[in-house]
Amino acid sequence: QQHELHQGEIIQYYGDGALSIFKSAIEAVQCAIGIQILFKEGDPVVPVRVGLHMGDIVYSKTEVYGDGVNFASRIESMGVAGAILLSGKLNDELKNQKQISTRSLGIFELKNITNPVEVFSVTNDGITVPAPSELKGKLKKPVKSIAVLPLANMSSNEENEYFSDGMTEEIINALAKIKGLNVTSRTSSFFFKNKNIPVPQIGKELNVSTILEGSIRLAGNQMRITIQLIDVADDFHFWSVTFDRSMDDIFAVQDEISLLIAEKLREHLGHFDIEDHLVDGPEIPVEIYKRYLKSRYLMLKMSKHDIDTGISDLQQIVSEYPHFTKAHLGIHLGYALLGTIGLMPAGEAFAKGQPFLDKAIELDETLPECQLNLSWISFLQKWDLALTYRHLNKGLEISSAVDFYQSMASTLGAEGKFKAALNYLETAFQIDPFSHINYHLKGFIFYAEEKYEKAIEQFEKSISLKSDSQVSIQYWGQALLLLGRNTEGLAFFQNLPDKPGDLTKLGGTTLAHAALADMDQAKTGIAELKSALQTDLIDRAMNLLILCRTMMGEHDAAMDLIKQGIGYRLPMLVYLSIEPILKPLHSIPRFQELIHQVLGEKTSFEGKKSRYKKTLLNKDLLKQYKDQLTQLMSSDKPYLDENLTLRDLAGMLEIPANQLSQVLNEGFDQNFAEFVNTYRLEMFKSKVADPNQRQLTILALAYESGFNSKTVFNTFFKKMMGQTPKAYWKEVVQ
Incomplete structure (x- = not known):
């Protein structure tokens, strides 16, 4: 009766339940309310749980399945008799519906559901509203997670912001060492810097149960640090503390604060192990440490001037304190940024940074930063997949930093192991949901899988987070061309601004002219790209020339360029075997031989097994x-x-x-x-x-x-x- 009244359809019966579908969320909830009230008023009372979700299903004559069914089932099973539980997605459809009232029960982790979800209860008269504690016994496990928001600089001197940012990063790194505690990465935490957004909204967007916020005030050699821990679901501060300390004890203070935060989190969220120390301070003067923080602060601004200044300052530090490992790593990071962004020839940048990485490894190979950098060199310079995976896996044993998951996804993607790559990206998104790199990598995997519409969606999100993400812009335009939308692709590239030292517009328009069979214009663009081979932009120029020659049907010329690029050991060559534009080359033996020189036995178009394997028990x-x-x-x-x-x-x-x-x-x-x-x-x-x-x-x-x-x-x-x-x-x- 209730289903007929609310345009619902019972599509499958179970031994003790049923699965229904409705034309609208409002009708579904009203039907559930009617059923629960009638069952409660009956004699005997019928104890029923109801779970509602909005999503796609697949319905055949014999079977109903899909993520929507699984989601609704999980929500129903965590409920209590007489209750109606809703997913956050369905609850969003009930806004401005005065006849239906709901209340959030908190954010939970459900079995076989990738991300934590917010669950709501209908609170209309006659409907049982369970307490959150009544639900937790039915859950897979509670979510132990925290985001450390940038500590506010309360000093009179605005230039001290480098110190508050540095302290924030140190706390993030310390808490990330705790197994069983999910710590949001720096990128996503700093996304909310100087933004007036309510804590519950930040927590929801970051998928965390706890938020840390606070401030730092410097006055001479003294500092006052205030910390607050906030429960996201209930929006209340369950712990706050103020430290008045001397700068002379900076490393001990970092350790003290991190340990106290960890203890309070454990008390509030549940058990996890905590080491005796979370911060091991280097044996350097406080002033040197402050200079290190300032240098890193500058380099992360990503401009050539700031990176060069940061490198120069760090080089002076290591000349005075050669045992300061993080300073050596900082210099290597600076050169890696210059080479990756395209502000210095990649080969030159790597060569300049390598001695500093070597020294850091000599001083302390156990640092996760050392393993991460070694993985990049093994992949992009040495083209050694086995060594790359060895460093990445070793790094993952000692750190849950998002960089390892991103690098693993990138490497697996280069092998053509797209499903495995996406699995690592799922974890990367949990740690760093506001990383433009995550969205770009996901888009790149879809692009390589020839799912171009999905790829464009991800590239668009990447650019919304970092407007000058040239690599996402490049692949977005290429995806348009591969969809056959050549005129649109040409306009896309032509409308890009002219930027000195950037080949995105030139390379993209040349590709588009080639796709449109406008060979005169394409040849003009190729001539300009050739001139860039004599500049710092050789890596990008060579890659674009290979794509353009292939698009024009000049396969031999494209393979000649690949051979030339191998001689230079250009990093971008590792992705050529999964580049859809190069599909016409895949069946050519010479191309296979060339690609074999880059990544050895790996040939993704032949579907060979990845060297990354998971051991299984039969x-x-x-x-x-x-x-x-x-x-x-x-x-x-x-x-x-x-x-x-x-x-x-x-x-x-x-x-x-x-x-x-x-x-x-x-x-x-x-x-x-x-x-x-x-x-x-x-x-x-x-x-x-x-x-x-x-x-x-x-x-x-x-x-x-x-x-x-x-x-x-x-x-x-x-x-x-x-x-x-x-x-x-x-x-x-x-």
């Missing part, structure tokens, strides 16, 4: 390990050891720790902590049920069951049981 071995583990937990009760680690448990089974982790994930759908604490919880419940054990306190029984932290015990108990340990105790005793 089903029989997985079942064997599951059975052995279950038997071990029952007979030896290793979970009673409060210090039990995954590696310890793997040793008892005599299998590698990585394999045990995979067994837990695929065989039990749990991580290590969830798996072990489930056994501990059952032990605790058995002790509570024993009258002889009740002379002990609740916490004492928890410790005897293997729990090693009051916070972990209380959090896990409530998550699994839906009530506090104290309430459970009273029920059992009564």
Whole structure:
């Protein structure tokens, strides 16, 4: 009756439920309200959960599937009887509908849903509205995440902004060392600098549960630092502190602040391990450190003058303090920026920066920055994929910086492993949702897959974040040409502004003329591009000439240029095998031989396997390990050891720790902590049920069951049981 009243259709029945579709979000919610009220008024009362989402589905005569179905199912399963839960997407459709009232229950992470989502409850009369705590027991796990917003410079001197920015970055880097805590990258955090946007909106856009904001005031050799932690869902400050410290103790202060922030986050979000120290300060004077921060601040402005000034200052620092590793890395970063942006010939820039990277590695190879830079050199200069992956994987072991995920995606993309590349980009977006690099890379992958409309959408987003992103502009125009929209593509490039030292307009218009078969104009453009081969722009010019010659059907000339580029070891050549414009060359043996010189055995158009592989357990071995583990937990009760680690448990089974982790994930759908604490919880419940054990306190029984932290015990108990340990105790005793 309710479905007929609200133009709904029940398209599939289950044993205890049904799946329906509606023509509008409003009709769907009104139908759900009507059903819940009728079921509550009936005799007997029928306890029903309802979950609503708006999205696409695939409907055949025998099956209904799609992300929309999965999303609605997850929301329904986390609800309680009598409630109506909504996705944020559907809730957006209810604005200005006075007859329907809703309330946010918070941001949650749902199983098999990539990004955290905001869930709402209908609050109309007669509808049950669950507390957020009632939902958490049905979730995969709580979201432990934070964004550190740029600390405000409250000093009278505006030039001290370099120091507040530097301190912000140090806190981000320190918190990023904590396993289990998602820390938004610098790029996305600084996107909100000097913008008057409400904290809940920032938290929603960054997909984080917690926001850190604060300020720094410098006065002589003294500094006052104020920090506040804000719960995004409820928009309240749950911790604030002010530090008055001497600049002489800057590194100790950074460590102290980072540790305190981590402790308060753990108290509020749940358990994660924290090291004794998060900041290891170099043995240098404070004034030198301030000069280092100022130099880095200048270089990140990305202009040639600022980068050159930053490099010069850092070179003076390393001459005075040659053991200061980060200063060497800073110089290498400066030259890498000059070469990458096109402000210096790539080969010259890499050569100038290499000695400083070598010195940094000699001083401290464990720094993630060292591994990242080594991966770039291995990929773009040495063309060694195996070595590239080795450095990237080693870096990922010690850092969750977004650069590693971006670099992995870029490298996998060059191999033609697009699905794997997009998987890494998903993580990159979680860490850095406002990175123009992420959007460009995603667009580039779609471009290489010949999904040009999707690629253009991503390039447009990249440019909206960084208007002078020339590489996104270039590929956007090329995508138009590959869609056959040649006249539009020509106009796109012609309307670009003339910029000294930039070949985007010249190269793009030449390509467009070639696509339009306007050979005279194309040849004129090629002549101009050839002259650029004698300048700092040789890498870009060579790449554009290869594309233009191919577009004109001059395949031999294009391959001659590739051969010449190999002689110069130009970085852009690593992407030629996945460039759609070069598809006419793929079947030519000479082209295959040339590409083989760039990335070895890799030939993406032949679909060869990536060297990046994930080890898998077959089903029989997985079942064997599951059975052995279950038997071990029952007979030896290793979970009673409060210090039990995954590696310890793997040793008892005599299998590698990585394999045990995979067994837990695929065989039990749990991580290590969830798996072990489930056994501990059952032990605790058995002790509570024993009258002889009740002379002990609740916490004492928890410790005897293997729990090693009051916070972990209380959090896990409530998550699994839906009530506090104290309430459970009273029920059992009564």
